[in-house]
Amino acid sequence: MFGYYIDLALRSLKRNKVLTALMVLAIAVGIGASMTTLTVMQLLSGDPLPDKSTRLYYPQLDPETGADVRRDPAPMLDYISAHDLWRSGKADRQTMIMDGAIKVQPGQPGQSPFMAPTVGVTSDFFPMFQVPFRYGGAWTPSDEAGAARQVVISDVLNQRLFGGANSVGRQVVLNGASVQVVGVLDHWRPRPRFYLLAGARNSGGQTAYFYGPPQDVYLPLPTALDINAGNFGWFTCWGKPDPSDLQRAPCESVALWVELDTPAKAAAYRRYLDAYDAQQRELGRLTHPANTRLMSLREWLAYQNVVPGDVKLQTWLAFAFLLVCLFNTVGLLLAKFLRRGGEIGVRRALGASRGAIFLQCLTESGVIGLLGGIGGLALTLLGLWLVHRQPVEYADIVALNVPMFLLTFVLAVAAALLAGVFPALRASRVPPALQLKTL
Structure with a gap:
């Protein structure tokens, strides 16, 4: 019919x-x-990490002094707070991230230097965010602690510098310093570029950089601060910072991500974050009333209005x-x-x-x-x-x-x-x- x-x-x-x-x-x-x-x-x-988004969290507190109390915590942490929280080891994994740009000197004669987007990160960045490698891998925590001159580069930069060949073990000159390539990323394009949303807006408040390609240069954070301290960006300062000493600068400059495998661990970390904030206010380093927050990746995306x-x-x-x-x-x-x-x-x-x-x-x-x-x-x-x-x-x-x-x-x-x-x-x-x- x-x-x-x-x-x-x-x-x-x-x-x-x-x-x-x-x-x-x-x-x-x-x-x-x-x-x-x-x-x-x-x-x-879309969810950039559907397998892990419920286990990734973004801690926040308010480090700024001498300003009005804000309704929401600062979008990024100052280096001291971020480093204290990272060093505590309260999470299953944690990574600090600082964003900037660095001067790359090509090894081929006749090629001009150029600026490449870069991030200083800690070693958990790669397994936390399921970053794929084509060649090699990330540096070790011990190399990171010693500010080893090592770097992970993107497949795009590897193609530009080495024609796409396996460049692990070769040297790249970054901001005048020679560093060794230990890893080359495979194609990786998270949508959005979730790990650095805070500050990723243009002067008009639009989401100008949420969906751009990821950075080309990934340095151990101590190494990045050693050779590139003056070129980090996306921070808000409330004092007079020394660009060469961002570790003590009165600036919101670091994104911190933690991985917590269970809701119980997330609840415990929230209590720890509150306790740390209270301790720092007792010491006088933080002057605002308690203003902390721990958002999951999905909550952070919704809060940032990434669409x-x-x-x-x-x-x-x-x-x-x-x-x-x-x-x-x-x-x-x-x-x-x-x-x-x-x-x-x-x-x-x-x-x-x-x-x-x-x-x-x-x-x-x-x-x-x-x-x-x-x-x-x-x-x-x-x-x-x-x-x-x-x-x-x-x-x-x-x-x-x-x-x-x-x-x-x-x-x-x-x-x-x-x-x-x-x-x-x-x-x-x-x-x-x-x-x-x-x-």
């Missing part, structure tokens, strides 16, 4: 090609607009436009079905039930939705291509994945079926006697 309904639907659609084209186009345009923005939204709001506001607005507008397209489709289907009153009257007179008429009309709506889905897929791919050409940092990571590909057709058919319910009900209730009189 379903095959019969499909045959009737195709014949009906062929009889009035212009009206069919209008309905398919309405569905396709609405689906294309909504799926383009929904794909961007889904990629930007740009214009993307959210575009998504709502696109789905509003889809509703407009659906209302237009309802009107077109209603006109189409009611114009076939004579045909429907004959079928009813020959014994077709209202339910059969309803299913036939709904099947026709579903076929329109399927055709609209094909058109919507083409428009979605066009929309994503246009996004790729926009001057935004996430442009190069936007792509249509398999789930969104399938959702395109599901949404198109569902939208068409929803639009066809009311016209199908009206058509199934056409009195056959009145229609037969007009034949």
Whole structure:
């Protein structure tokens, strides 16, 4: 019976090609607009570490002195607080992170020096965040403690400096200091770049750097402070810092992440963070009232509003436009079905039930939705291509994945079926006697 309904639907659609084209186009345009923005939204709001996000936490307290009490703790820690919390070993793993840039001197003659984005981190950074390696690995904690001249570089920088070859053991000149490559990352592009969200906004408050590529240079933090102290950024200072001594500078300059495997450990760490804050206030180093917080990775992403506001607005507008397209489709289907009153009257007179008429009309709506889905897929791919050409940092990571590909057709058919319910009900209730009189 379903095959019969499909045959009737195709014949009906062929009889009035212009009206069919209008309905398919309405569905396709609405689906294309909504799926383009929904794909961007889904990629930007995804969990960067779904296997570990519930075990990673971001501790905060308020180290600033001589300022008004803030509602929220500082987005980053001062070095003393971060180092104390890191050295305590209260977490299963912990890493400090400082962001900056460093001068790279290529080894090939004729190549000019250039600045590369860099971070100073502690060794747990790599296993905590599941950072993949192509060659080698991270430095050891003992090498880190001794400020060893070692470095991990990205696959992009390795390609630029060494042509993509295994560069482990080779030397790189960073800010005038020769350091040994101990590891080369495989392709790694967390979305967003969650480990350094605080400060990753431009002067207008926009999320300018959340979705950019990760840094090219990863140095042990003591080494980074030894050879690159003056080039670290993204910190807020409330005194007069010495750029060469960030360890004692009155600045918010360090991101600290801890890994806590169980809720009990997370609760214990919260108590420890409160106790540390109280101790430092008793010593007079911190002067604000208690203002601490421990957020999970997911909570931290939500707090930072990592999805740009214009993307959210575009998504709502696109789905509003889809509703407009659906209302237009309802009107077109209603006109189409009611114009076939004579045909429907004959079928009813020959014994077709209202339910059969309803299913036939709904099947026709579903076929329109399927055709609209094909058109919507083409428009979605066009929309994503246009996004790729926009001057935004996430442009190069936007792509249509398999789930969104399938959702395109599901949404198109569902939208068409929803639009066809009311016209199908009206058509199934056409009195056959009145229609037969007009034949």
